[in-house]
Amino acid sequence: xxxxxxxxxxxxxxxxxxxxxxxxxxxxxxxxxxxxxxxxxxxxxxxxxxxxxxxxxxxxxxxxxxxxxxxxxxxxxxxxxxxxxxxxxxxxxxxxxxxxxxxxxxxxxxxxxxxxxxxxxxxxxxxxxxxxxxxxxxxxxxxxxxxxxxxxxxxxxxxxxxxxxxxxxxxxxxxxxxxxxxxxxxxxxxxxxxxxxxxxxxxxxxxxxxxxxxxxxxxxxxxxxxxxxxxxxxxxxxxxxxxxxxxxxxxxxxxxxxxxxxxxxxxxxxxxxxxxxxxxxxxxxxxxxxxxxxxxxxxxxxxxxxxxxxxxxxxxxx
Numbered sequence: 001x002x003x004x005x006x007x008x009x010x011x012x013x014x015x016x017x018x019x020x021x022x023x024x025x026x027x028x029x030x031x032x033x034x035x036x037x038x039x040x041x042x043x044x045x046x047x048x049x050x051x052x053x054x055x056x057x058x059x060x061x062x063x064x065x066x067x068x069x070x071x072x073x074x075x076x077x078x079x080x081x082x083x084x085x086x087x088x089x090x091x092x093x094x095x096x097x098x099x100x101x102x103x104x105x106x107x108x109x110x111x112x113x114x115x116x117x118x119x120x121x122x123x124x125x126x127x128x129x130x131x132x133x134x135x136x137x138x139x140x141x142x143x144x145x146x147x148x149x150x151x152x153x154x155x156x157x158x159x160x161x162x163x164x165x166x167x168x169x170x171x172x173x174x175x176x177x178x179x180x181x182x183x184x185x186x187x188x189x190x191x192x193x194x195x196x197x198x199x200x201x202x203x204x205x206x207x208x209x210x211x212x213x214x215x216x217x218x219x220x221x222x223x224x225x226x227x228x229x230x231x232x233x234x235x236x237x238x239x240x241x242x243x244x245x246x247x248x249x250x251x252x253x254x255x256x257x258x259x260x261x262x263x264x265x266x267x268x269x270x271x272x273x274x275x276x277x278x279x280x281x282x283x284x285x286x287x288x289x290x291x292x293x294x295x296x297x298x299x300x301x302x303x304x305x306x307x308x309x310x311x312x313x314x315x316x317x318x
Contacts, residue, residue: 007111008299010202014209015296019216026207034204035268039166041193041200042103042110042125043173049122050174051181058123061248065127065258068244070134072237072262073099077142079233084225086285089143093274093281096139097290098233100266101131103166104208107201108299109260112307113253120253128261129170132269136161139270140277157277166269208295215292218284226285230293238263238306246313255313259306264298265290 017024050058073095080091106128113120140157161167173193180186219226241262245255267290271283 005108005111005115007198007202007205008108011205011209011212011296011299014206014211015213016209018210018213024210026203026210031204031207034200034207036165036169037193037200038107038197038204039103039169040173041197042107043129043170043175044177044180044189044193045110045173045197046122046125046128047174047177047179048181048186050126050178051122053121053123058126062123062127062130065244065248066130066134069099069131069262070138071240073135073138073142075237076233077139079229084229087281089278089281090285092139092141092143093270093278093283094286094289095142096136096274097267097270097286098237098265098294099131099135099139100270101128101135101261102264102266102290102295102298103128103170103268104201104204105264105295105298105303106257106260107197108205109257109303109306111198111201112303113256116307118253118256119251120257121250124254124257124261125170125174127258129167129174131261132164132167132266133161135266136270136273136277139274143274143278143281153276157273160273160276161269164269164272205299208291212291212296215284215288218288219292222285222288226289227293230289231297234263234265234294234298234302235305238302239309242306242309242313245310252307252310252314255310256303256307259309260298260303263294263302263306265294267291267295 014024076095076098077091080086080094081088084091086094106124110120136157180189219230238259241259242255244262245258250258267287270290271287274281274286275283
């Protein structure tokens with residue numbers, strides 16, 4: 001039985017505070033600051049690790065995995081539309097959320113591997129950053145295809161995706177970390193972005209627990225299907241990610257992180273993009289599913305399961 005990471009317990013106590021209606025609140029300015037820190041730190045750490053690889057060695061693998069990630073919203077949409085009976089707009093928006101990724105879930109995966117002293121490929125951060133784009137575009141096409149009403153403003157949508165805070169800071173962190181790694185000049189920043197990482201993640205998860213508790217009512221109003229989807233679909237996507245990691249020859253740590261990325265869903269970048277692309281979708285449903293069901297499942301149970309999936313695939317490779 002995998003040991004629960006102590007940092008995950010901050011999320012648990014955040015949920016508990018919301019359920020019992022505690023007056024605990026994280027100031028919005030602090031929450032935003034923690035978000036910015038985590039995005040830069042994740043990118044920076046990945047960029048430093050990426051400096052150990054040749055770009056042309058990494059790029060074909062990264063592009064292949066990102067293109068294959070487009071299968072996630074394409075698979076989620078018909079399940080939501082025809083089995084779950086969601087509207088076209090809601091099915092497309094939820095699919096975009098599940099095709100996109102969660103940097104915080106990724107961070108929990110990194111922390112899990114650190115607790116096991118298990119290395120992983122640094123370019124997984126690059127894959128995480130790139131995965132945002134095809135998922136959000138695919139989800140938008142699914143939501144808007146054949147639908148009446150206002151046409152999608154693709155220029156505005158792509159600008160929102162490419163210049164959004166999450167993607168911008170991840171890419172900036174990767175570039176800075178890569179430069180620092182190449183020039184052997186990491187030490188001025190490692191105390192800030194590496195040593196403080198776990199403490200900042202703990203505070204952020206506390207706030208995520210509070211937010212998840214506030215979404216429980218919206219989740220329960222949609223019944224058993226949404227709850228089942230929010231658990232079973234990430235498990236299936238995670239298994240696919242673990243399989244791809246094994247096929248592409250990633251380490252066990254890298255395979256685990258790819259499974260985490262495929263299984264995670266966005267609650268920051270996707271809602272912002274869907275607000276522009278699919279204004280008639282109900283954000284309470286998509287955010288409720290991603291933040292109220294899948295996010296807590298992944299950080300509490302999912303990450304250890306994806307590790308076991310990776311371990312199993314690598315076990316049959318010998």
